[in-house]
Structure formats: structure tokens, C-alpha cells
Amino acid sequence: MQAWQVHRNGEPREVMTLSDTARPEPGPGQVRLKVRAADVNFPDALLCRGEYQVRPPLPFTPGVEICGETEDGRRVLATTALPHGGFAEYALAEEAGLLPAPDALDDAEAAALHIGYQTGWFGLHRRAHLQAGETLLVHAAAGGVGSAAVQLGKAAGARVIGVVGGPEKVRVAEELGCDLVVDRRQTDFVAAVKEATGGKGADVVYDPVGGEAYTKSAKCVAFEGRIVVVGFASGSIPAPALNHALVKNYAILGLHWGLYAVKDPASIGACHAALTELATKGSVKPLVSDRVPLADAADAVQRVAAGTTTGRLVVLPEGAAA
Incomplete structure (x- = not known):
């Protein structure tokens, strides 16, 4: 599969490289997800720079939140289990943290609803x-x-x-x-x-x-x-x-x-239910300003790091629905 990897810390555009790698293997309690859409977050830039509170081992794939598909075909939202992040065709996530993607939102919008x-x-x-x-x-x-x-x-x-x-x-x-x-x-x-x-x-x-x-x-x-x-x-x-x-x-x-996922995990699901209801009513709808192919992920992370973007940039792997 194709995946962006960071082998050294620095600015995203300089240290992210697109590589052909093996699909990640899930550990205990984890699932492998096919990435349908990966939202770009400011923490992705901090991860590349080595400035985030979590420092995954090198090399790692950034992309902290995705809309993905389980092996049995469920469409879900997840925060990824680093070092196997979402700027790839497949990512890992904790099974207990999976949330159903709202039907009212497409893949890119759903990926941007979570964090x-x-x-x-x-x-x-x-x-x-x-x-x-x-x-x-x-x-x-x-x-x-x-x-x-x-x-x-x-x-x-x-x-x-x-x-x-x-x-x-x-x-x-x-x-x-x-x-x-x-x-x-x-x-x-x-x-x-x-x-x-x-x-x-x-x-x-x-x-x-x-x-x-x-x-x-x-x-x-x-x-x-x-x-x-x-x-x-x-x-x-x-x-x-x-x-x-x-x-x-x-x-x-x-x-x-x-910290809520650690101290009060039930609250995450309750919040997601509230957000799903708001999305169904049309009260909230993530502003996706640009949908970019996987090949342009490094540039997208750099743009978010620069603070020049509006709304959300979302990376769509080849073959994912736009």
C-alpha cells in the first residue's frame, strides 16, 4: 500500500515521504481500517516537527483522524493508533474507540466531524x-x-x-x-x-x-x-x-x-450521539474547503501548519469517494 512516512522531524513538506509499505498489522484490541478520508489537523504538523505531546517512534505515518471502513464493511470514525496514521491507504485504530459515521455526512465531512x-x-x-x-x-x-x-x-x-x-x-x-x-x-x-x-x-x-x-x-x-x-x-x-x-x-x-477517552470514555460516545443528531438536523456541517489526493498530503499538512487555510483540508486516498 501507499503511505506517507516521517523518518526525521522537521517541517511537513520536508520530512514526509510517500512510500510503498506493507499493510499494518493490528495489535491486541486494534483493527485495520481502509481509509476513506483523512482530515488534516494542526497536531499532524506538530507530530512532524516532534513538538506534539505524543511522539511516536520513527518512522511513523501522520494523520490522527479518519473516516474508515472495517473489514465487514462498516463506515466508522476513528482516531488512529500511531505510528500507523491516516495518510495512507490503511490505518490502525483501537476497536473500542470506533464510532459510526453519520449518514448525513459524506466521507470527507465525516472525517472532519470527530476531533x-x-x-x-x-x-x-x-x-x-x-x-x-x-x-x-x-x-x-x-x-x-x-x-x-x-x-x-x-x-x-x-x-x-x-x-x-x-x-x-x-x-x-x-x-x-x-x-x-x-x-x-x-x-x-x-x-x-x-x-x-x-x-x-x-x-x-x-x-x-x-x-x-x-x-x-x-x-x-x-x-x-x-x-x-x-x-x-x-x-x-x-x-x-x-x-x-x-x-x-x-x-x-x-x-x-x-483525556476524556481515558477518564470518562462513555462521554465520548454520548457526545458523538449529540453531534450525529445535530448533523442529521443540519445544525452542524463540517466546512471542507479542499479535498486533496493522497499524493498531496504533505503539502496539505504544510498549508494547515502555516495557518493560511479555512475550514478543513481532507486527504482522499485513490479510489475513495469525493
């Missing part, structure tokens, strides 16, 4: 307890993680303010349903949020960016607001001023979605 939307659902509902009528501020609102949070926020009845960088991303965020979109390159989002909320601020901040995005968010979070820390796509990990959180009376909430 980003689960992260959004847990962040907004389990951690921040977002309520209908509240104001939700979403950073990188046109990206893969942010676009999921926008849709989930609207589905929950929140007023959503999206922060993006550039006119093209403004257009995408508006089409996603944001009530207000702020181009951070043109406008100070702190002032825009305060103006839009009559000085109150955002009840919930969803931050996959970190760095300056977090620092400024602390200036426009509401009384008893909640800042959900999802990741650090900016590459900068902020050091929160806890005295500021005390004086302004807001909460800083960390979200490590993968």
Missing part, C-alpha cells in the same frame, strides 16, 4: 456550560477548530462573535453564521467586543490560538465569564495573570479532549 467537533462540544458544554443567549467569542473562527465552535455555538443559541485574520476569512466566518466578525488585522477585537456587548464583554471565549489572542481576551471577558484554553496555534503559550482573573471574577478552563 474538532468533540473538542468544541466538550469545551462549550462540559467545561464552559454555554447558555442560550450568551455571547461566545471564537478565535480563528474560519479555521477547522474555530468553525466547529461557531456552528456549535449557534446551535446552542448563543450570539457568536468570530475573530479572523484577513478579508477572505471574514467572508467564510460570516457564511458560517457568526453574528459579528472582526478582522483582527484591521480592528481591535477588544474594543469591538465591548461595543457589541454594551461594555459587558464575552460570556465565553473559545481560544485555540493562545499568545496575544488570550491576553487580549482577558480584557474583554464578562463578569463570571469563562475562557476555554484549547490550544496554542500561534506558537506562544501565555502566562495568565491570576490576580487579574481574581479581580475580574472570570474562569480559565483548560480543555484536553483526549
Whole structure:
């Protein structure tokens, strides 16, 4: 089979090589899946660089989430069992973690429903307890993680303010349903949020960016607001001023979605049922901006690493449904 492999750490385009390899053999509790579609995630770039919290042995195949097909023909979603990731014709996954792919979504959309939307659902509902009528501020609102949070926020009845960088991303965020979109390159989002909320601020901040995005968010979070820390796509990990959180009376909430699979595995299935229902109703639909062939996977990971993409890029092995 064909599979992308990383033999040394570095930038994705430089270290990912497409090779002919044997199909991976499942270990105890694992299954081999035919890859129907593999979503590209920022962690795939971090894996290539050797900067992710998980460091699989070299060589490895990146691609952390897929829509795949079991040997008995079931269409499923899975996080892959590294080092045998999804940028290949076949991947491995833990059998206990397989989830049925929603019928309402095609393979590419289904592949993009799993990690980003689960992260959004847990962040907004389990951690921040977002309520209908509240104001939700979403950073990188046109990206893969942010676009999921926008849709989930609207589905929950929140007023959503999206922060993006550039006119093209403004257009995408508006089409996603944001009530207000702020181009951070043109406008100070702190002032825009305060103006839009009559000085109150955002009840919930969803931050996959970190760095300056977090620092400024602390200036426009509401009384008893909640800042959900999802990741650090900016590459900068902020050091929160806890005295500021005390004086302004807001909460800083960390979200490590993968930990739920260890500490509360039943919650993953319950979340998937909720997401499947929302997808069936049409309340959420992953924004797939580009579907690329397996041969272009390295370039797709590099594009996501650069932060220039909107929505999701999804890799489709040869013969997979578009």
C-alpha cells in the first residue's frame, strides 16, 4: 500500500515521504481500517516537527483522524493508533474507540466531524456550560477548530462573535453564521467586543490560538465569564495573570479532549450521539474547503501548519469517494 512516512522531524513538506509499505498489522484490541478520508489537523504538523505531546517512534505515518471502513464493511470514525496514521491507504485504530459515521455526512465531512467537533462540544458544554443567549467569542473562527465552535455555538443559541485574520476569512466566518466578525488585522477585537456587548464583554471565549489572542481576551471577558484554553496555534503559550482573573471574577478552563477517552470514555460516545443528531438536523456541517489526493498530503499538512487555510483540508486516498 501507499503511505506517507516521517523518518526525521522537521517541517511537513520536508520530512514526509510517500512510500510503498506493507499493510499494518493490528495489535491486541486494534483493527485495520481502509481509509476513506483523512482530515488534516494542526497536531499532524506538530507530530512532524516532534513538538506534539505524543511522539511516536520513527518512522511513523501522520494523520490522527479518519473516516474508515472495517473489514465487514462498516463506515466508522476513528482516531488512529500511531505510528500507523491516516495518510495512507490503511490505518490502525483501537476497536473500542470506533464510532459510526453519520449518514448525513459524506466521507470527507465525516472525517472532519470527530476531533474538532468533540473538542468544541466538550469545551462549550462540559467545561464552559454555554447558555442560550450568551455571547461566545471564537478565535480563528474560519479555521477547522474555530468553525466547529461557531456552528456549535449557534446551535446552542448563543450570539457568536468570530475573530479572523484577513478579508477572505471574514467572508467564510460570516457564511458560517457568526453574528459579528472582526478582522483582527484591521480592528481591535477588544474594543469591538465591548461595543457589541454594551461594555459587558464575552460570556465565553473559545481560544485555540493562545499568545496575544488570550491576553487580549482577558480584557474583554464578562463578569463570571469563562475562557476555554484549547490550544496554542500561534506558537506562544501565555502566562495568565491570576490576580487579574481574581479581580475580574472570570474562569480559565483548560480543555484536553483526549483525556476524556481515558477518564470518562462513555462521554465520548454520548457526545458523538449529540453531534450525529445535530448533523442529521443540519445544525452542524463540517466546512471542507479542499479535498486533496493522497499524493498531496504533505503539502496539505504544510498549508494547515502555516495557518493560511479555512475550514478543513481532507486527504482522499485513490479510489475513495469525493
